[in-house]
């Protein structure tokens with residue numbers, strides 16, 4: 001990197017921090033991309049002159065709104081709603097909605113920023129956005145969740161549409177919430193369109209959308225492993241999380257011949273040395289998606305498993321492959337050292353930004369196969385894109401057709417990462433590859449469309 005680029009990055013980050021104080025997750029996401037694309041900025045000075053990076057970090061629009069709702073006991077609650085419409089250079093805004101107590105503007109902006117590059121990688125025409133609320137769905141009744149979703153959508157509906165902005169699920173937003181959100185959208189706008197994705201199969205949803213993120217993670221990991229002549233067959237896999245992404249990553253890894261030995265939630269993790277099987281996984285699906293219980297119940301049901309509480313993370317469990325599928329910054333330097341020390345060969349991210357910058361440095365320093373979420377979890381939004389296509393042409397594709405598209409897209413993303421991320425010694429830096437490929441596509445579209 002030249003002295004000029006080094007100075008540019010330092011000045012850029014100083015200004016970003018001054019303009020967006022306290023938004024630590026957003027700073028982290030921008031810093032990673034900026035460092036990856038610095039050589040492009042050096043190579044193409046017109047990107048600097050046109051302030052493409054400066055434009056990319058300023059959301060096109062941020063919507064923040066009050067979400068009032070009443071609980072079952074008649075008490076009134078006020079939450080905060082968000083939609084960050086980050087970049088529409090290559091298509092209508094697209095990205096999930098997160099309901100979690102930790103949601104704030106920094107988390108929304110980092111997710112919308114990441115989404116912009118991820119969506120560009122999918123090869124489909126989708127811009128980047130993210131939304132959500134600091135509403136905590138844990139312990140809420142179905143009726144409370146429904147009233148909250150209706151209040152949230154009463155404001156959000158003004159800002160979205162099938163050709164404008166198409167939300168979907170994320171942490172705390174699954175099939176149930178998308179149903180309530182869609183119902184209210186349809187009622188207020190009097191239109192049955194593909195404005196939300198992740199819809200129920202009977203009312204516009206795509207087959208395989210629930211499975212798509214987790215399956216895509218494993219398809220991507222297969223490609224990574226293949227670069228070293230390896231596969232899932234006979235490997236031990238550690239998965240974090242127990243939600244949508246974790247469930248289907250575990251299922252696919254298992255079906256590809258691996259032994260999945262952990263799952264987790266924010267309270268702790270279970271370690272099952274015998275590994276999951278179809279019956280145990282069905283129990284987890286029931287536990288998390290229907291009963292909405294905690295992962296510690298697994299260890300009560302299956303005595304082969306041990307539960308580790310107090311927020312313990314599974315990274316100390318010896319494994320060949322790790323799939324972080326819970327949340328941002330869940331894998332820190334200490335966790336990374338444990339994985340490397342125990343002989344792990346591949347870390348494929350299912351969550352968005354689950355590894356801290358220090359963890360990534362350790363993992364890449366040890367030359368492990370390592371992919372950032374924006375590449376390896378893109379199967380979810382890609383299948384949302386396929387849902388939009390099916391809605392537009394008013395047709396439904398078979399699971400086999402959708403799976404074929406998903407496999408091809410994950411393979412194309414892998415190819416883009418190797419094209420832009422292969423280093424002089426042959427090591428594939430998937431972070432650099434993903435950021436550069438996504439950046440060049442969005443930057444090119446922004447250049448074509450003038451100063452907007």
Ligand code: NDP
Pocket residue numbers: 100102169170171172173174213241242243244245246264265266267325326327328330350351352377378380381
């Ligand atoms: P779910 O709500 O279905 O599951 C989230 C899981 O992560 C739960 O097990 C949850 O445990 C755990 N978790 C959430 N917050 C924390 C936290 N602060 N600390 C520890 N554990 C936590 O969400 P998804 O599976 O959909 O999402 C998981 C990740 O994947 C997120 O990073 C999301 O952005 C990303 N993602 C999701 C996609 C999708 O299509 N759904 C697509 C691409 C990425 P608990 O119950 O204790 O909160």
Ligand code: 2IT
Pocket residue numbers: 094095096097115118166167168169170197352377378380381382384
């Ligand atoms: O982070 C993500 O890519 C998602 N939560 C899915 C977004 C989508 O629009 O399907």
